[in-house]
Amino acid sequence: MIKLAIIILTLIGGLYGIVLNIVQHSSASNPTPENLKDVYDDETYSKWKKYEAEHSRYSILSSIVTGIIMLALLATDAYSAVASIFPAGDHAGLISVIVFATLISTVFEIIDSYVTNMIIEQKYGFNKMTVKTFIADRIRSFLLNLILSIIICYAVFGFYSLVGVWMIPIFAGAMFCFSLVISFLYPILSRIGNKFTSLEDGELKESLMSLLTKHGYKVKAIEVMDASRRTTKLNAYFTGFGKLKTIVLYDNLVNSMTPDEICAVFAHELGHGLHKDVPKTQALNLINMALMGAVAFLAVSAPELHTAFGFDGVNYGFVYLLMGTGLGIVQPFMSLLMNAKSRAAEYRADRQAVSEGYGEAMISALKKLARENFSHLSPSKINVVLEYSHPPLGDRIAAVEKQLKK
Numbered sequence: 001m002i003k004l005a006i007i008i009l010t011l012i013g014g015l016y017g018i019v020l021n022i023v024q025h026s027s028a029s030n031p032t033p034e035n036l037k038d039v040y041d042d043e044t045y046s047k048w049k050k051y052e053a054e055h056s057r058y059s060i061l062s063s064i065v066t067g068i069i070m071l072a073l074l075a076t077d078a079y080s081a082v083a084s085i086f087p088a089g090d091h092a093g094l095i096s097v098i099v100f101a102t103l104i105s106t107v108f109e110i111i112d113s114y115v116t117n118m119i120i121e122q123k124y125g126f127n128k129m130t131v132k133t134f135i136a137d138r139i140r141s142f143l144l145n146l147i148l149s150i151i152i153c154y155a156v157f158g159f160y161s162l163v164g165v166w167m168i169p170i171f172a173g174a175m176f177c178f179s180l181v182i183s184f185l186y187p188i189l190s191r192i193g194n195k196f197t198s199l200e201d202g203e204l205k206e207s208l209m210s211l212l213t214k215h216g217y218k219v220k221a222i223e224v225m226d227a228s229r230r231t232t233k234l235n236a237y238f239t240g241f242g243k244l245k246t247i248v249l250y251d252n253l254v255n256s257m258t259p260d261e262i263c264a265v266f267a268h269e270l271g272h273g274l275h276k277d278v279p280k281t282q283a284l285n286l287i288n289m290a291l292m293g294a295v296a297f298l299a300v301s302a303p304e305l306h307t308a309f310g311f312d313g314v315n316y317g318f319v320y321l322l323m324g325t326g327l328g329i330v331q332p333f334m335s336l337l338m339n340a341k342s343r344a345a346e347y348r349a350d351r352q353a354v355s356e357g358y359g360e361a362m363i364s365a366l367k368k369l370a371r372e373n374f375s376h377l378s379p380s381k382i383n384v385v386l387e388y389s390h391p392p393l394g395d396r397i398a399a400v401e402k403q404l405k406k
C-alpha cells in the first residue's frame, strides 16, 4: 500500500514534467508577437522552429523513458538489492544507495546532454562544446552531485538522531548556510575550467565604472569569462558578497554587443544589485529549505517507507530518493511563487536600465540575446507561469517601450 502510494507520487511528479514538455512542444506554432517580428529573419525562424520541435520532441521522449526506468527501479526494490550487496550498517547502506542513484542519474544526464548539445544543437550550429569539455563537465557534475547528496544524507542522519523533529528548522538553517557558502565559493569554483581576464581599459570600462560610482556601488572586479569555448550564449552575472562581489561578462557578450548594449545589460544587473534581489531570493530559499527539511523528516521518521522497498529499516541513502519524490510534488508550488517573484525582479531591473538612459539599447540588447540564445519568442502562458524565471521577450520589450513613452 505504502509502496504503491510512493510509486504513484513519483509518477505524478514525472507526469508533471512530461505535460510541461508537451505544452512546450505545442507552443512552437504560437504566433510571434508584433514587436518581435524583426528578431529572426524568415529563414532563421523556420530553422528555429525545426530546432525547437526537435529539441522538445526529444525532451518528451527522454522524460518518458527516464520516468519509466525510475519507476521500474522503485517497483523492483533495486535500491535495497544494491544496498544488500554491502555489509549491513548505516554507512555502507547510505553510500551504496547514493552512489547507485547518482550513477543512474549521471547516465541519464550524459545521454541528455550528449543528444542536446552534441547532436541537436550541433546540427543547428548552436553548440560550441568539444568532446573534451563535454567529458570534463560530466565528470565534474558527477562528483559534485555525489558529494552534495552524501552531505545532505549525513545532515539528515546526524540531525535526526540528535534532535528528532527539531531537525526541520535546524536542517533548513544548515542547508541555508551551506547554500550561502556555496554562492560565496562560486566565484572560486567557477574558475576551475574557465579563464577570467579583467575587462580591458577603455570607453566601455569607463561607462561601466561611472554607472557603478553613481550609485556608490563597489565591486571587486569586472571580468570577462571565456564562455565562448562552451556556448554561443550571451550572459552577464554578479557573484559573491560584499567586497568580493564580482561582475562577470561572457566574452561572447563583449564581442557581439555595442558598448551601449553592454551598458544596458550591465545596468540591468546593477538594478538587481540595488534592489537586493539576490538576498531576497535567498530569503525565499530559506522557506524552500524548510520544506526540504519537513520532507526529509517525513522520509526518515517512517521506517515503513523503507521496509516497503525491501530495506531492513531506515536507509539514509534512500531518504534522499524519497525526498526527491516528496519535493517533486511540493516543489512546483514553490517554484510557481519563486518564479513570479523573479519575473517581477527582472522587470524592475529592466526599468533600471531604462532610467539610466539605456532603454533603446536594452531593447536591441534583448533582441540580440534572444537571437544568440535561440530564445522561444512565443512561449505558452502555462510554461511561463510555472517555469520561467524571466518574462518572455515580447513582454519585456513592451514594458521597456511603455516606460520610454512616459
Ligand SMILES: [Zn+2]
Binding pocket: 268, 269, 272, 346, 349
Ligand atoms: Zn536579470
